[in-house]
Amino acid sequence: MKSKILIIGACGQIGSELTHKLREIHGDDQVVASDISYTNLDIVNSGLFEILDAQDPTSLKVCIEKYEINTVYLMAAMLSATGEKFPMKAWDLNMSTLFNVLDLAKNGQIKKIFWPSSIAVFGPTTPKTETPQYTIMEPTTVYGITKQVGERWCEYYFNKYGVDVRSIRYPGIISWKTLPGGGTTDYAVDIYHKAIANNHYDCFLSENTELPMMYMEDAIKATVQIMEAPASSIKIRSSYNLSAISFTPKDMVASIKKHLKDFTIEYNPDFRQEIADSWPSSIDDQDARKDWNWKHQFSLDDITDNMLTNLTAKVSS
C-alpha cells in the first residue's frame, strides 16, 4: 500500500518523536520521514526515509507524487537563537518551505497540513501573563516574525483556497530522545544532560526568567489531537495558543535537587536573555481546550522524573 503522510524535518527534536507516533498510529508503510541529511539514524533506519530539501518545490512535488502523500507535517525550521545569527537564512527556510507546502495543497495535491507556530510570535508589547489568543503581536526575532507572518498566510490559504491547514503555538518543548537545536528554551533540556554528566549547569538565562514549557509527550498528543479533530471544530486557522506549565531556571533547580541534592547552577545570561524577556511567561489556551479538547498532563516534577530516569538509562546503555 502507498504511504500517505510526509514529515519534513523528521530528524529534529519534535519531528523524530512525531514520526514514531504517526507510524504507531497509521502503520510504517503510511508514514514517510524526510530531512535534509541523515542526522538521526534511529529515524533513517526505522522506516521509510527520504533525503528532501523542502525549499526546492520540485523535489518536494516529486516526493509527494512518489508516495501519494495527502498529509504533510512541516517540522523543519530555524529556531530563535540560530535565526538571530542568520536572519536571511531563517527567513528563507521558514517561509519558502511553508509556501511550497501551502501551494501543493492549494493545487489539490495534498489535503491536509500541520505547521507549527510558536510563543515566539509574541513580543515585548504583548501582555506577559496568561497571554490571550488574540492580542498585540510584535515579535522581535526573525524566527518570531516568520512564525507570525506564516500564521497570516495559513489563515489566508484557508479562507481563500480552502486549504486545511492546522497549527499550534508550541511553547518550549522538553524531551530526552533528540536534542533541540538553536532555540532559546533549549536550556530546559540541556540542564538535565548536564545535571547527569557534571551535577552542574551554566545557564544562559537568568534565574527568574519564566517561560511557557511542555513535555514532549504532551506536545505530540496535542499535535495528533488537532490533526485528528473534525475540520469543523478547528475554528482558528492561524494558530492556537497551547499551554501546559510555566517555570524559571530556579524552579528547575529546585525540582532537580529533589533527585540530585548536590546539583549546582551558575547564571551567565547571554544574547538569548533578551529573546526570552520578549516572550510571554504564561499562555491562555482556552480555545484549544474548548475546540479540540486539549489537556496537558505533565508537571515540572513529572518532567524531571522522566528526564533524569530516561537520560540516566541512555547514558549507561
Ligand code: SER
Ligand atoms: N523553542 C523555540 C525557541 O526557543 C520557541 O518556539 O526558539
